[in-house]
Amino acid sequence: MRLSLIPLGTACGAPSATAGVPLALGLSAVALGLAWLTLRLVENPVRFHRAFRRRPRRALVFGAALSVGASALSFTATAVPPTIETGAPAPALARTLADAPAPRARLTELLASSPTALPGNLLPPLPQVRSSRSAVYRDGCHADYAATGTRPCVYGDRTSSRTVVLFGDSHAAQWFPALQRLATTRGWKLVSLTKASCKVADVTIVSGHQPYTACDTWRSHALARIRTLRPALVVVSSSDAGDPARPAADPLRQWTTGFESTFRALGTSGARVAALLDTPWPQGDPIDCAARNSLQLRACARPVPDAFRDASRRGALRAAAATTGTTVIDPTPWLCAPRTGICPVIVADTAVYRDDSHLSEAYAEALAPVLAPSLDRLAGTP
Template identity: 35%
Template sequence: FTVWPPRGASRPVPSIIADAGLAKSADPAAPRMGAAVLASSPGGDRKGAPVDRPGEFVPDALAARNDLPDLYRQGCQASGTDTEPRSCTYGNQSASFTIALVGDSHAAQWAPALQAIATTKGWQLVTYTKSACPFLSAEVANGDRPYTSCTSWNRTLLARLTGDQRPNLVITSSSNYRVVRGDRVLDSEESQSALGEGMRTTWKALGSAGVKTVVLRDTPRPDIDIAECASQYPKRMTKCAVDRDEALSGIGERQVAAAASLRNVTLVDLNDAICPTERCAAVIGGVLVYRDTNHLTATYAATLAPRLNTALERILRD
């Protein structure tokens, strides 16, 4: 088990890649945007602190709801009733190295960064995502009922990823969920334990099939609608800032614990590049960070590509 980094109207993705310096042909004079304005160790960087007037930013707050990963527009996000995985493929279609991005909408939000990496590395990226369905071996609740289509989707997808279509690397993340056992929805503490067990079971199965797993720690959760707030307070944007400790309370803790016991799993935590200071800003580097209460804008996610690329290079080298 390892952790990275070590402790101690949206623009097209290719433009964001160049601005962030990931592409080999990037113009060093191009303006740096989003997470690219932050230091290599971004924790505490005041460039990511909230300000009342951050200047012009993208996407526009009124358009942020539609600042989504491509996979949504292309019909690749499985819906609530789907039991069969849907997929989209990006990057080099005939590449010898394949990454699978797997999980719920909190996994899907990382697709823009991974598309950027796949494009520049010549890798193939295949996405398998489903709404409100984490990639793990446990039956999660949909309201007060078992989310049976999610359970079936997970079973089918795990067989695919450990069978003839297994990738070189699985990348996953997820939000938090309640678990169902029998006819009972477990309470929060029981659910956390069951989620951890379900994560370990799934990640062990991948490891047994020779597939490494990278777990992206879940992102800070503002729990206020950042796009709506930015629209309401364009000259008092600090009203849209949220306390970092509150936004991270309980976030990804079960992922950390579950990964800790497995040798084939690496946890990647980029949250310092999403909320660098004691209060999480709505806008960093001229980019709106969230499109709603808990999902990154596709534009901001794309600016995280160089940091995720560095983590993946390290993981694959070790």
């Protein structure tokens, strides 16, 4: 079976940095040589051909025809991309977990038997995984870098007396599909408060080579709003990436203190707090890798602990949670096979990631039954 191929970037697992000055100089020399050859062997022979001498109109028509032909080929290549090989259909992840008596145990089985070839029934298709975004993005509810105020983004049952808040950066927003599904079935009022690269911990990080003070201001406003909401539960999460603008001699203590500050502030709202640890990160771009290795998906998988962006940051969150009564939820067993520690990029019929660090919308939503028991208990859902 064949599937349309998306445009590809860097090969999966390839280093993002340049290989050094010698390689760059060598490639430049090769490019210069090829340019000289094409000038001597192609361009000049055509340009000075006797058919075009003293016939500028003919030369212009020929040039225009070449331009039109090149454009037509480009448009054709875009409209009809190459194809990649796919394997047999896989179980429907969302339906399988929803129907399973023990969703987490069933997910563990699916992780252990993740497909080695791109499933022919991948949903959504590989070219659409990157562009599929949840309502929190479509509605403009995920604050951008410059924003300092919060927006009234409410989902689920807006009249419900039980409010659940999602708070953090884009690694919190990636869980919105799961929380929206739970809010709909449980009758929660779901309030989404997320901002690009804004950490949960009260630590000023660097963004654009400057202290990310807009994040600090937004975080203060978000915490104040949460206090007025008096929610039953606040679900927090943020990426383990990001460097402090003022590094401390003891980074672990700095991050632990930052998490403690935010967790205590959330506690003043009367809510229970659930902190989702950052999800394991894939190896490079998982969509490009799956396209390049469609029949050998194991080449794209990454093992634990290599998939952790910053293990010490995870330790800081756990330490802060222990002193503030915050519940920690580790999603690693939902993305990586517990026995082998391998984190695949495709589970059943669903892509796990949409880019080099975020869950795909489809995978996050499919995990709702797995996330539900912990949140039901904390939110007091009957």
